[in-house]
Amino acid sequence: MVRRHEELSPSELRAHVDISNLPFDTTADLIGDVQPVLGQERAIDAILFGMGMKADGYNIFVAGPPKTGLTYIAKTFLEEQARKEPTPPDWCYVYNFKEPDRPKAIKLSPGKGKELKKDMHEFIQTLQQKVPEVFDSDDYRAKEKELQQAFEKIRREIIEELSEHARQEGFILQFSQVGMVIIPAGPDGQPLSQEDLAQLSEEEKKELRRKSDELHEKMKEAIKKIREVEENFRQKRNKLDSEIALFVVGQLMETYMEKYKDEPDVIDYLKSVQEDILENIDDFKKKPEEQQQPQLPHVPVPQRDGMIKRYDVNVFIDNSELQGAPVIIESNPAYPNLFGTIERQAWFGALFTDFTMIKPGALHKANGGYLVMKALDLLKWYISWEALKRALRDKEIKIEDLGELYGLFSTRTIRPEPIPLNVKIVLTGDPWLYELLYIYDDKFQKLFKVKAHLDDRMDRNDDNVVKCARLVARFCEENGCRHMDKKGFARLIEYSMEKTEDREKLSLEIGDIGDLIREANYFASLDNATFISDEHVDRAVEKRIYRSNLIEEKVKELVAKDIFWVETDGWKVGQVNGLSILMTGDHEFGKPNRITATVSVGREGVIAIERESQLSGRIHTKGVMILTSFLKERFAHNKPISLTATLCFEQSYGMVEGDSASSTELYALLSAIAQVPIYQGIAVTGSVSQKGEIQPVGGVTRKIEAFFDICKHKGLNGKQGVIIPKKNVNNLMLKKEVIEAVEKGLFHIWPISTIEEGIEILTGMEAGKLQEDGTYPEGTFFRKVDDRLREIAEIVKKFAKEEEEKKSRQETDGGGCPACGS
Structure with a gap:
C-alpha cells in the first residue's frame, strides 16, 4: 500500500501581509524625511x-x-x-591677443563669470564715451596744436633753407603732386624753357647738371630731415595720446583690478586688455554713433564691430545658481x-x-x-x-x-x-x-x-516593510498620487513578493512598482476614492495582465478546443503533463505540455526528439543526459542497460530550453519502461539530479495557475493537482481562485524532494528501495523497471548471440572445396 504524501495547505500557497502589524493607517501618516535609496x-x-x-x-x-x-x-x-x-569655479572664454585663433580659458570663483562679462561690457561702453570726449577737449587740442605748430615750423625752416640755397645756385624749388622739384631758372628768376636750355653751350649745360645734382643731394638730406621731424612729431603725438588714454583707461581699469585681485587669471586678462586698448586707441576716438555703418536690408551683420567685439567675455560655465x-x-x-x-x-x-x-x-x-x-x-x-x-x-x-x-x-x-x-x-x-x-x-x-x-530584491522584514511604506509616501507626494491605505499597501507588498517569486524578498524594481502605484491611482480616481485600496491595486494588476496576455488567451483557447492536446483525467503509459513558461516580451505565462516516451529494444540509449531536430537548447540537452545517468545509477549496478528510448514534447514547434521538465521526462521514461500508467490529472515541474533529487525551478506560480485553469475548464474532479519541488514552496504566490479550490479539496499541490515521491503520487505504486542483494522489492515500481530493463538486456544479448551464430554459419558454409563448391 503506497503511503499518502503530504499536500500543501491553503495557508502555504500565498504569503499575506498582516495589516494589523502596520504602524500607520495610510501612507500619508509617513510623510517626512526618508532615505532616497532603499535596500x-x-x-x-x-x-x-x-x-x-x-x-x-x-x-x-x-x-x-x-x-x-x-x-x-x-x-x-x-x-x-x-x-x-x-x-x-566658473569658466569664461576670452579673446587671446597674442594668438587670436586660440581663445583663452580663464577660471573664476563661482558667480564671477557673469560679473566679469557685465563689467567688461560697461568698461568698453564707458571707454567709447570717455575717450572721444577727452580727445575732443580743448586741452588736448591745444597740446596737439602746439606739437603741430612746432613740427610745421621746423619743416618750413628746412624747406626755406633748401629754397634759398637753390635760388643762389640759379634754381627754383617748386612743389607738385609728386613732391619737391628743382628747376633751372633764368636771370629774371623764371624757370628756363626748353628753347632756352637748348641755346646753352655744352659747358653751361654741364655746369647746370653739376649744380642740379648737388641740389638734389641737398634736397634728399632735407627730405630725410623732414621725415625725422615727422617721426618725432608722430612719436610725441602718440605719447600724448597714450598718456591721455592711459589716464582714462587706467582710472577705469584700476577699479576692476581691485575688484578681481583674488582672480589671477582675470588680472592677467585685464592687463592684456589694457595693453591692447592703448595700442588701438584710435578705434575708440570716434563716437559710437559715428562707428555705425548703414546696413543693407535683409543682410545679416555682426552685432558690433570686430575690434570692439573682441573685448566681450563668453561666460562658458556659470555656477552662480x-x-x-x-x-x-x-x-x-x-x-x-x-x-x-x-x-x-x-x-x-x-x-x-x-x-x-x-x-x-x-x-x-x-x-x-x-x-x-x-x-x-x-x-x-x-x-x-x-x-x-x-x-x-x-x-x-x-x-x-x-x-x-x-x-x-x-x-x-x-x-x-x-x-x-x-x-x-x-x-x-x-x-x-x-x-x-x-x-x-x-x-x-x-x-x-x-x-x-x-540588487533587484531585498529581505522582507518589518523594518524594510515600514521603509517601503515611507518610500511609497514620498512617491505619492512627489507624483501627485493618492496615498495608500493599509489594505492597498499590503496588496502592493504582496505584488512585490510576486515579482521576486520569493516570500522572503521584496522587489527593488522601483520603476515597475512606481508604475503600478500610478495605475492603481487611476482606478481609485474612477471610483472617487480618497485613498488607494487593495481593490484598486488588484484591478491595476489585472488590467496590466489583460493588456498583455492576448497570446496566453489564444493558447488557452487552443487547449480548451483540444487542438493543443492536454489531458486532465485518465491513466496513460509513458505520458505526463509537463509545465513550461512562455515569454512574450512584456508578459510571461505557464503552458502545459504533453510529454511522451517510448521504449524499444536497442542500444541507442535515451534520444530527445527536440535535440535531434535541433529544437532544444544546451540546458535541455544536459537535462536529457542526466536521465541516462540516473538510469545507470539506479539500474546498471548488476547488468548492462540496453535500450532505445525517445522523449518528445508533443505539439511543440519552437525551441525548448531549460531543465525544469527533466523530472517530467524521467517519469514518462520510467512509466514507458515499466509499462505502468500515470494519472493524467497531475502535472509536474522540477529538474532532477543524477541522484534523483528534485531541484527548484522558476515560474512555479504561473505554471500551477496555468494547469489549474485547464483543469477548471475541463472540470475539477478532486484528484487533479501539480507536483512541485519542495524547495519552491517559498516561491508560491497563487491567486485566490486556486487557494479556494485547494481549500475545498478540488485541487492539490504536492511538494516533493525525490523522484520516488513523484512516482508514488503519479502511479499510486510504491517506488521501492534497492535491497542488499541488488534487487527491488516485489510489487514496487522500480522492480517493474528493473525487470523490464533486464528483459530487454536479455533480448539484446540473445539477439546478438543469434546474429553471431548466423554469421558464423554463413562463413562456414562459404568455406567448402574450391573444386566442387561443396
Missing part, C-alpha cells in the same frame, strides 16, 4: 567610496537590472551627497553634446566663428562634480566613448571640430584652449555590459575601478 547598502557603500576617492581612475559603474532605477538611484543619491561638496557640486544627466552623449561645439554664423554667404560662439558640453557643465550616463547610450557613439577615455587620461577637455579632427574637411577654425578636467563619471548599465567592457576594453578597468552593484 542597496552594497551599492551605496561603493558609490560613497567612489565619491570619496579623488585619485585617478576611480570612476563609478552602477550595475544592475534596468527596472531597478539605475539612473534615478545614481542621480538621487549623488545629488544629496554633492550638495555637501564645494561649488566648482549652483549649491555644491553639479550632477548632470546626459541622455544623448553624442560628441557635441558631451564635449561642446564651435558654432558658426553666416556672413555674406560665408561662415565665420569666434570665441563667443564656443558652447559647452555635458563634461564642462559637470566639471568639478558628477556626470551620469547610460553606458549603452554612450557606447552607441564610438567617437564619444574614445574621446571620453582620452579626456580622462589627459585630464583636460578639448573642444575640437569633428570634421577637422577626422580629416573630413580643413576649414580654418579656432582652437579653444583646453579646460582642466576634474569630474567623476558615473555610468549605469547591466552587469553583463560591465563584464564585457572589463574583459575587452583594457582602458575601462583602469578608468572605472568602482563597481556599484545594485
